Amino acid sequence: MAETTAASGRTPDSTRRSERSRRAIFDAALALVGEVGFARTTVEGIAARAGVGKQTIYRWWPSKAAVLLDAYLDLAAGAAEDGEAALPDTGDLAADLRTVLRATVDELNDPRYEAPTRALTAEGVVDPVLGARFVERLLEPQLELYARRLRAAQDAGDVRPDVDPRVALELFVGPLTHRWLLRTRPLTHAYADELVGYALHGIAARP
Incomplete structure (x- = not known):
């Protein structure tokens, strides 16, 4: 029994x-x-x-x-x-991206996420199996949310049809990650807003 x-x-x-x-x-x-x-x-x-x-x-x-x-x-x-498991789609691409990047700033600055994210990022560099799993399970689904929102913006005529969403999304998340990883300067909402402006409108002088 x-x-x-x-x-x-x-x-x-x-x-x-x-x-x-x-x-x-x-x-x-x-x-x-x-x-x-x-x-x-x-x-x-x-x-x-x-x-x-x-x-x-x-x-x-x-x-x-x-x-x-x-x-x-x-x-x-x-x-x-x-x-929500998606980026907001209010019809205003710039506002939606600012909202999401600001939330990302808050998450990266949150002690609950900062230490484990840094540890896994560093360990993934020296352990390719762990790194691949980190990308597949966590980063890839998040990046696809950006790509999906940018595709919707293309359909709405807000983004050029020849733009590759998977490349374009790096204009937003790449600089944010770089500043956070290297701690070159504080990670703030103002910085997130600047990234959106630079990525959407460019930095070349206008006529």
Whole structure:
């Protein structure tokens, strides 16, 4: 006969227990990276913080980077459920892009996202498998939202038909990411607005 819990008389739910452990591991990984940085975060530290054995972590993930990536994807998925999974389309392309870039600035400056994003970006450079998964699971879906909005703007006649949306979107997200990664200057809403103006209207002198 299966062993039952003394309090309820029911067989323990291993699926529920595994989910609790998974959530605890995700929370621990994100917290530790924010507190001590990725380099000083260890599987042992994550396990101790989560209250699980390190063998539990290694049963599900091959490395601390893999744990952090899944934790970050879970965090991003939760944020997506709270908002719209698309760029706004009010008919005003400039205003829509400013709205989204300002939200991106806020996210990159948010301690919950900043430390894990920096860690995964850096680790993805030296670990091509992790980097490819980071791009496929997180970056690519976000970039496609930009491309979709720019295609809609082409259909509306607001963007030239010969423009490649996948190249054009880099005019917005590329400089933002560059400034954030290198910390050359503060990442602000004003900067996001300037990017939109420069990208849509160019920098050459007008007649």
